[in-house]
Amino acid sequence: MxxxxxxxxERFLRAAVSEHPEDMAECYxxxxxxxxxxxxxxxxxxxxxTGREELRARFGAGRAxxxxxxxxxxxxHETADPEVIITExxxxxxxxxxxxxxxxxxxxxxxxRDGRIVHTRDYTxxxxxxxxxxxxxxxxxxxxxxxxxxGFRAGPSPPRRTRPKTxxxxxxxxxIVSGAASSxxxxxxxxxxxxxxxxxxx
Numbered sequence: 001m002x003x004x005x006x007x008x009x010e011r012f013l014r015a016a017v018s019e020h021p022e023d024m025a026e027c028y029x030x031x032x033x034x035x036x037x038x039x040x041x042x043x044x045x046x047x048x049x050t051g052r053e054e055l056r057a058r059f060g061a062g063r064a065x066x067x068x069x070x071x072x073x074x075x076x077h078e079t080a081d082p083e084v085i086i087t088e089x090x091x092x093x094x095x096x097x098x099x100x101x102x103x104x105x106x107x108x109x110x111x112x113r114d115g116r117i118v119h120t121r122d123y124t125x126x127x128x129x130x131x132x133x134x135x136x137x138x139x140x141x142x143x144x145x146x147x148x149x150x151g152f153r154a155g156p157s158p159p160r161r162t163r164p165k166t167x168x169x170x171x172x173x174x175x176i177v178s179g180a181a182s183s184x185x186x187x188x189x190x191x192x193x194x195x196x197x198x199x200x201x202x
Contacts, residue, residue, distance in 0.1 A: 002115035005085040009076055009110065012117070013089065017068045025056035029116035036122045043126070066102070068093040073105075083111050104128055 003011070008027050015023040032055070035047045070092045077086040087108045094101050104124055111119040 004115075005083065005110065005112035006076060006078065008112045008115055008117060009085055009087050013071055013074065013087075016091065017070055021063055021068060022056045022060035024059050025052050027117055028052045028055055029113070029118045032117060033119045034122065035120070036124075038123055038126050040126050064096060066093050066095050072103075083113055085110050085112060102128065102131070 012024055012027040015021060015027070030052050031049070032051070033047070033049050036044065037046060039046045068091055072090040072092060073088065075088040077088075079085065087106070087110065089106055091104045091106060092101070093104075107123040109121040110117050
C-alpha cells in the first residue's frame with residue numbers, strides 16, 4: 001500500500017534535517033513541477049519542471065553551503081482533495097562557511113500521488129533566500145534602478161528609449177493657375193455688396 005500524503009510529508013521533513021538532505025529527493029516523483037510564486041526572476045525561476053535525480057544533486061550540493069539542523073512550528077493540513085496537503089514549518093540551520101544561524105519559514109502546497117510529490121507550490125521569504133545564497137546585491141540590482149534625474153523606483157532598469165526616425169514632408173506650394181478664375185471661384189470670393197452694386201448698374 002503506497003504511503004499517504006501525510007506519510008510522504010513527514011518523511012520529507014525528517015530527511016530535510018538529516019545528515020543526508022539529498023534523501024528528500026526520494027519523496028518526489030520521477031518528474032515534478034515546482035512553483036515558487038515569491039521567487040524573483042533574477043535569482044530563480046517561478047516555475048520549473050525537473051526530475052528526482054536533478055533534485056537529489058541540488059539538495060546534495062546545498063549541504064556544502066548550509067546545514068539544516070531542526071524544524072519548528074510544523075503544521076500539516078489535510079484538504080478536501082485527498083492528493084493535496086499543506087505543510088507549514090520553520091527550518092533552522094547554519095551557514096557552513098561562517099557558522100551564522102538562520103531561520104527560513106515555509107508554506108508548501110503539495111500534490112502527492114502514489115506516495116510521491118508530483119507538484120508543489122512553495123512560499124518563502126525571497127530576501128532571506130538571497131541572503132543564504134549570498135546574492136542580495138543581485139536581488140537589489142534587479143529590483144531597484146536609479147533614475148538619471150535622481151531618485152529611484154522599484155523594478156528593473158527600463159529599456160533605453162530611442163526616438164523614432166521621422167521623415168518630415170517638404171511643403172510644396174500649390175501651383176498658380178494663370179488666366180481668369182472660374183465662375184464658381186469668382187462667386188466664392190466676391191463680396192455680396194459688389195454683387196448688388198453690379199446688378200444696380202445693369
